[in-house]
Amino acid sequence: MSRSSLGPGRDAPKPEPDSIVVEGAREHNLVVDRLELPKHRLVVITGPSGSGKSSLAFDTLYAEGQRRYVESLSAYARQFLGQMEKPRYERIRGLSPTIAIQQKSASSNPRSTVGTITEIYDYLRVLYARAGEQRCYQCGGPVGARTAGEVVDELAALPDKTAVTLLAPKAENRKGEFRELFAELRKAGFVRVRIDGMIVRLEDVDALEKQKKHSIELVIDRLTINTKDKGRLTDSVETALREGKGKLMVEVGDEKVPRVYSEANACPTCGIGFP
Numbered sequence: 001m002s003r004s005s006l007g008p009g010r011d012a013p014k015p016e017p018d019s020i021v022v023e024g025a026r027e028h029n030l031v032v033d034r035l036e037l038p039k040h041r042l043v044v045i046t047g048p049s050g051s052g053k054s055s056l057a058f059d060t061l062y063a064e065g066q067r068r069y070v071e072s073l074s075a076y077a078r079q080f081l082g083q084m085e086k087p088r089y090e091r092i093r094g095l096s097p098t099i100a101i102q103q104k105s106a107s108s109n110p111r112s113t114v115g116t117i118t119e120i121y122d123y124l125r126v127l128y129a130r131a132g133e134q135r136c137y138q139c140g141g142p143v144g145a146r147t148a149g150e151v152v153d154e155l156a157a158l159p160d161k162t163a164v165t166l167l168a169p170k171a172e173n174r175k176g177e178f179r180e181l182f183a184e185l186r187k188a189g190f191v192r193v194r195i196d197g198m199i200v201r202l203e204d205v206d207a208l209e210k211q212k213k214h215s216i217e218l219v220i221d222r223l224t225i226n227t228k229d230k231g232r233l234t235d236s237v238e239t240a241l242r243e244g245k246g247k248l249m250v251e252v253g254d255e256k257v258p259r260v261y262s263e264a265n266a267c268p269t270c271g272i273g274f275p
Contacts, residue, residue: 017094022060024090030055039094058100060087065098134274136267143274146261148238151248152230155237158252162225165251166236167194167217167258168244174214177207185218192219218243 018039025032030052037043045053063084070081101114115121134143155164170181170193185193186202193202194217208214220243221236240248246263260268267274 020061020095021091021093022056022089023092025056025060025092026088027059028052028055030060032056039096060089061092061095062098062100063087064089064092065095068095069097134265136270136272136274138270138272139267141267141269143265143267145263145265147263148234148241151237151241151250151261152234155233155250155252156225156227156230158225160225160227162253163222164225164253165222166220166240167249167251168220168240168242169215169217169247169249170244171214171216175211176214177210178214178216179207181216182206190218190220193217194219217249 016039020037020039022032022035022037025035029050032052035056045057047053064087067084067086070078070083073081113121115124135141136143158164170185171178182193182202182205191202192199193205194200195205195208196214199219218240220240221232223232223236225233237248241261241263247268248261250259250261252259262268265274266272
């Protein structure tokens with residue numbers, strides 16, 4: 001649209017900002033240097049207790065949106081509305097009038113929340129259950145259960161002649177001599193273990209320093225990938241999961257970090273179980 005079509009002395013209206021920009025927010029324990037939130041999108045603010053979620057959503061964005069809206073009204077209208085205090089911030093741009101819904105149920109009716117009354121709650125449950133990826137709260141890694149078949153398929157997809165070592169965790173950062181463990185492994189016919197990062201023959205080790213913490217992995221097999229014959233790989237993976245009580249470590253070629261698999265719904269790195 002040209003300037004002349006709007007009439008003399010009139011400018012074209014400025015386009016609405018497509019985001020809300022918050023700079024220098026310091027409300028309660030909230031510390032935000034700069035934050036940009038897209039408009040016309042579902043935005044979820046999440047985090048541990050005390051991290052400032054409510055301070056950002058209610059005490060900053062909602063309070064400032066309400067305050068600006070009330071200030072735009074006439075003095076007569078403002079006398080009937082409560083005036084909210086101005087939050088602590090340096091600049092907020094792109095903020096429209098705001099509405100906040102109290103975070104509690106005022107009724108015992110099962111359809112008493114925004115999610116249930118709009119019927120979006122059931123769909124969100126399915127979305128999180130089916131499309132969501134569960135993550136470990138400690139290390140941030142993916143959480144999930146893997147079957148022996150899935151592990152075999154993943155390893156078999158490696159290039160031919162890739163060297164892999166399969167290990168079954170037996171002790172992780174634990175004190176003890178482990179005499180009985182070594183005796184049981186020798187009796188079961190196993191040949192090698194890895195103790196604190198070093199592979200040794202079981203016949204050469206009797207006991208460890210009692211007051212020192214040790215990590216012990218049983219060496220199940222060392223082999224090269226052969227895509228035409230997965231029999232040995234399958235047997236070794238199943239043995240490793242059995243000896244490792246559902247957990248398996250695999251060193252692959254030149255990869256510096258071992259791959260960790262678990263049959264339980266747990267973090268394979270931290271060992272934390274999840275429902």
